[in-house]
Amino acid sequence: MTDLFCSAQQADLVLRGTITGKDRESYVEVPFEVGASVVRVTVDFSYTGRDQHTTIDLGLFDGERFRGWSGGNKSWFTVSETDATPSYLPGPIRPGTWKLILGVPSIGDGVKSEYVATIHLQRSGEAPAASTFSRAPLRAGAAWYRGDLHMHDAHSDGSCLSQSGAKVPCPLYKTVEAATARGLDFIAISDHNTISHYDAMRELQPYFDRLLLIPGREITTFEGHANVYGTTEFIDFRLEKGHVSIDDIQRQTEKLHGMFSINHPGLPSGSACMGCGWAAKDTDYSRVGAVEAINGGTLDGPMSGVAFWQEKLNRGFRLTGVGGSDNHNATMDPQAHSAVGYPATVVYAAELSERAILEGIRTGHVFVDVQGTRDRGIEFTAQADGKTVMMGDAIAPVAGANVHLVLTMNGLEGAHAEVIRDGEVTTLLDASVVKEHTETREFDYEADGKRHWVRVNVRAADGALLILGNPIYLNL
Template identity: 45%
Template sequence: MKLLRCLFLLLFACSLPLRAELQKPDVVLEGAVTVAQNHTHFFVPFTVPAGVHRISVDFSYDNRREEKTVFNIGIHDPSGFRGQSGSNKDHFTIGPGDATPSYIPGTIPPGQWKFLISVSNIRPEVTSKYRVEIRFNSPLEDSSFTMEPLETSQRWYRGDMHMHTGHSDGFCGSQNGKHVPCPLFLTAQTASNRGLDFIAISDHNSLAHYAEMRELQPYFDKMLLIPGREMTTFYGHFNAFGITQYVNYLVAEKDGRTVDEVMKDIRALGGIASINHPMSPTGEACRGCGWTPPGTVDMSQFSGVEVVNSGRVMDGFWDQQIAKGVRLTAIGGSDNHDATKAEDQRGALAHPTTVVQAKELSVAGILDGIRAGHVFIDLTGSRNKLMDVDASSASGTAHMGDALAIKSGVDLKLHVHVVACANDQLRMLVDGKVAGDPLPVQGDDQSLDTHWVGDGAKHWVRFVVMDTAGNTVLLGNPVYVNF
C-alpha cells in the first residue's frame, strides 16, 4: 500500500502543470470519487486566514483521460459564488484586481471558502482520487500573468514601457469613427504586430486593466505582458512595474503621502519604478507632468527614468541625478494613448522601443535587466537595430550599465557593436557632454573601438548613434567609472 501511495503521489505531481517557482501549497485537499457521486455537486471546505490578498488553485485527478473521467470545478467565498470553469482549467488565481477568466477578481475575505467539484462523468468501475493545492499570496502571480518564461534565451528583448488604454485616458476611433475608450486588446495586438517582445500597459492609478492582461497573456504567448501602473500625482508621474496589488498613490503636501512612502510600498511588493517625462512642463494642459515633488525624495529608491518619451529626448534630468551619485537606468516609452496611431505619428506605439538584455522573457528577467542597466533605447522603433557596449581596463571589464574602477591616467578601452545603423555616426558622451570626434558607422553590422583616459574621479561614459540630420537613433546607458 505504501508503494501504491507513493506512485499515486508521483502521478499527481507529474499531472500538475510545470510552473516556475511554484511555492509549497498552504492547503491541500484530497479525496476520492466513485460512480455513486456521478452527476452530483459537492463542496470541499477550507479556511482562508486573515491577511490573504490572493489565492491560487491547482487541481488534478486520476483516470482522467484513459477512463473519460470528467470533473468540473468552481469556488465560493464566505459570501457566495466566485467562479466556475468547468473542466477546461486545472489552475486559476483570484486577486484584488485580476483573476483567471471564469473567476471574479476582488478582495479575499477570511473565513470558510468552498471548493466546488461537479462530477460530470465517471464510469461504474472507476474510483478517481483528486488533489487540490491552494496557495496564498503567490509572489509569482502577484507580479506576472504567466507562470513560465515565454522564452529562456539570453538576448536583447524589445518592448514599450509606457502606454494607456480605455482603462484610463486611451482613446481611439470606433468602427463608426466615434472617439471612444480604446480597448486593451487593440494595444496588445498592435504591439505584437510591431514585433515587440514585451509591453507594460501603465494605465493611471488603476488595477482594472490587469484582469484583461491576465486573460490575454495565454493568447499572446510570444509577447510578455508586464503589470504596469502610472502613479499619477500632483507633483510628478512615475511607473510602477511588476506589481498587481493596490498601492496608495495619494501624494499631497497636506494630509497626503510622500513619494518615499509610495516607493517603499512598491519595493516591498517586489516591484520597481521609473520616473516619467520629468522635464515636461506642469500646468493645466498636463497636470503634474513635470517632476516637482515636495520635500526631499530618496531618488535611489527608483530604478529608472524615462529619458525618451514619445519622440522627445529628455536626458538633462537623468544626467543631473547621475552627477549626484544616483544610478538610474534610462528607459523609453511611447506614452501611447491611441493604439491605432500609424508609426510615423508622434506617440505611436513602439516609438521609442526600450531594448533590454535579459536572461529570459519573463517579468523577473526584464526587470532584472532594467535594474542592471543593460538597456538601450531605439528611437526609430526598428525591429533590428542594436548597440552593445563593453569596457575594459587593467582592473577588469564592464558591460553597459555596469561599474568599473580605474585609477588616474588609466586607459579605458571601449568596444561598441552596432547593428543596422549604416551611414550613421557614433558619439561618445562623458558626464553628459560630447567627448571626441564622432565615429562613422559604415556597415550594417560593425564594431567600433575607442578609448578614454580616467582621472581617478567619478564619471559616466555612454554612447548615442545619430543620423546624418543630427537626430538620435539609439541611446545607450553608461558604463559607470569609480561609482
C-alpha cells in the same frame, strides 16, 4: 474523505480526496482556509480516471459568494482583487473558509478517481516566480528584448475610432495587437492610477504567448507622474498632506517588489501642465529604478527627460534611462511619434519573463531605440584590469589605468556615434559615418581614479537621436 496538508511556510495547501460512483451527478465541496494576509489564491487541479471516462468539473466559492466555474476546461486558475483567470471573478480575498466545488457528471460504477488540488496562497508583497500573468518564461535564454513601457487604453484616457468612426475608449486588446504587429517582445500597460486593466491583461496573455504583458500603472499626482511595474496591488496615489507622501509611495512600491520609474520629467509643470514634470519634493532617488529619458511625445527635444536623468547621474545615482511611447491611441500610424513601440526600450535579460525584464532594467542593461525599429541596436563594453562590463555595470580603474571601450552598432548605416562623459560630448570617438550593417569601434580612455560615467548616443546624419545608451560607471 479529504486530507489537508500545509507546507512548512503555511503558504501552500495540498487537498487530496477520492471520487467514486456514489458522487456521480453531485457536487462535492472541498473546504480550505484562507488567511488574513492573502492577496491571491491559485489552484492547480488534477485527477485520475480520465481513461475510464471520469469527468470532474471545477468551481470556487469564497466565504461569501460564488467566484467562478470553469467546468472541465481548466485545470489551473488564479483569483485576486484585481484579476482572475477567465471563468472566475476578481475581487477581494477575504479571510475565511473557501470551497472548491467538484461537479461529477461522469464516473463509472466501481471506478475510483483520486484528485489533488494544490493551492498557493500568495501574500502581500510576494513577487511572482516568473511573471504575473504567465506561469513560465515566454522565451528561454539571454537576449536583447524589445518593449514599450508606457501606454494607455480604455481603462484610462486612451481613445480611438470605433467601427462607425466615433471616438471611443480604445480597448486594451488593440494596444496588444499593435505591439505584436511591431514585433515587440514585452509591453507594460500603464493606465493612470487604476488597477482595473489587469483583469483584461490576464485574459489576453495566454493567446498572445509571444508578447510578455507586464503589470504597470502610472502614478499620476499633482507633483509628477511615475510608472510602477511588477505588482497588481493598490498603491495610494493621493500625494498631498493628509493622504500620502512621496516617501510613502516609494516605500509601498519597494515593499511590493515593484519598480518606480519617473515619467517625462522634462515637461513643464504647474498650471501649464499640472503634474507633468517631476516636482515631487523629498524624492529618494536611491529608490528610483529608472527615468523616462525618451518619451514618445518629446523624443530628443528640449522637453525630453535626458537633462533631468543626466543631472541625477552626475549626483551619483545609478538610474536607468528608459523610453516609453506614452501612446493614447493604439490605431495611430506606426511611424508616428508616440505610436505603440515608438520609442522602444531594449533590455538584455536572462529570459523573457517579468522578473528578468525588470531585473535587466534595474541593472541598466538597456538602450533606447528611439524610432522603435526591429533591428537597430548597440552593445557597449569597457575592459580594465581584466574585467569586462556592459552598460549599467561598474568598474573601478585606478588613476593612470587604461580602460578599453568597444562599441558595436547594428542596423545603423549612415549614422554616427558620440560618446558622452558626465553629460558632455567628448572626442573619445570620431564621428565618422557607419558604413556596414554591423560595425565595431574601439577606443581607449586613461582613468583618473575619479567618479565618472560614460555612455553612447547614435545619431542620424541630420542629428536626430536614433539610439540612447545607458552608462558604464567608473569608480561609482
